[in-house]
Amino acid sequence: MLDKNGIARTIARELKDGYYVNLGIGIPTLVANFIPEGMEVQLQSENGLLGMGPFPWEGSEDPDLINAGKQTITTLPGSAFFDSAMSFGMIRSGKVDLTVLGAMEVAENGDIANWKIPGKMVKGMGGAMDLVASARHIVVAMQHVNKAGESKLLPRCTLPITGLACVRKVVTELGVFGFDERGFVLLERAPGVSADYIRERTLGHLSSIGQEPEIQWA
């Protein structure tokens, strides 16, 4: 089974040199820690920054310099600032190569729900609807089951939708999942987790030959 860093490290294998990447809040943020040495990847923060750097050293925090999670951050040589319309312009026009975000539910057709629990949570969608409507390659990082132990990989989303048929890949603590015309496809298993174990915890249709390889990191 993967921990949060394991999920992030697995997703980091999607990165390629020269990529522009938007990382959502939570596990997706950790992907930045696994960018391979020597690979040039630019992180986009949708509040108006390309080339996001690490957190500042204590004492050098700048309230005017934050990421989309409202955390204090830094720039890097070559960073660029822009307004929110340009930020979503680069997202909408498909310039961002990879988007990684969390989800409450993913459906077997690639629908995603991650912004609202009716009657319970009213926070808003932020930039998620814009990202999932336009990004070329969308990877979801999430736990396989919710706190009640129910599968988050479903035949259909039960919560309000964020975007339709947009997710290309899902990485959970149990494995890596793609999609075909029938539903989820198990691509790799987390170390020590059997295909049967994964199937028992997946409510959506899951194709598996039972012999999928375990996840390996370079």
Added chain:
Amino acid sequence: MNKIYADADAAVADIRDGATLMLGGFGLCGIPEHCIAALVRTGVRDLTCISNNAGVDDFGIGLMLKGRQVRKMISSYVGENAEFERQLLSGELEVELIPQGTLATRCMAAGYGMPAIFTPAGVGTEVAEGKETRVFGGKTYLLEMAFHADFALVKAWKADRLGNLVFKATARNFNPLMAMAGKITIAEVEELVEPGDLDANAIHVPGIYVHRLVVGTHYEKRIEQRTVRTPNS
């Protein structure tokens, strides 16, 4: 030409009950904190506020919510404000949640003199309910109308007295778009300089969009999530 007002109180004095306002900022970063404080002092009510976020309980737009000055909020993310959530669930506050890029681009459209935009954000979701759609190149888009505001309240880093604005780092966010969209735009700035002191190549919003200027002092610039590196991390 005199755009300079003595203080934020003078600049917002003619904002009346029922007005529609745009307020710049992302979270608490780049918010017009002096103009918000002045609005709280005027006690103006029944406001419609277009702003990406709604502040926190005791800072930013949260202060206006606490005073029940806001009738309707149009935002993309409001997760940091318990009083906001209480007023929403009790029905005291009307809220329209819209995608962040849609919010930005609807402001942009107003400043560019365009009545509407098409965006794929929200297609197939409850955001699309009742909205016109159109297919371009096989992909469905929503028709979203430009936002108009009686007043735009923005925060800039520097201005000259002609109203040319320069923003700092990610405090830029929605501020230039809203500055361009307001019927009357009030910019509060940290530093006022002489015409010619700002590099004409590096002006983010030209002064034609800016009607009133206020120089703010003692900015609190509260940080929502103070995250730092440690030697071990």
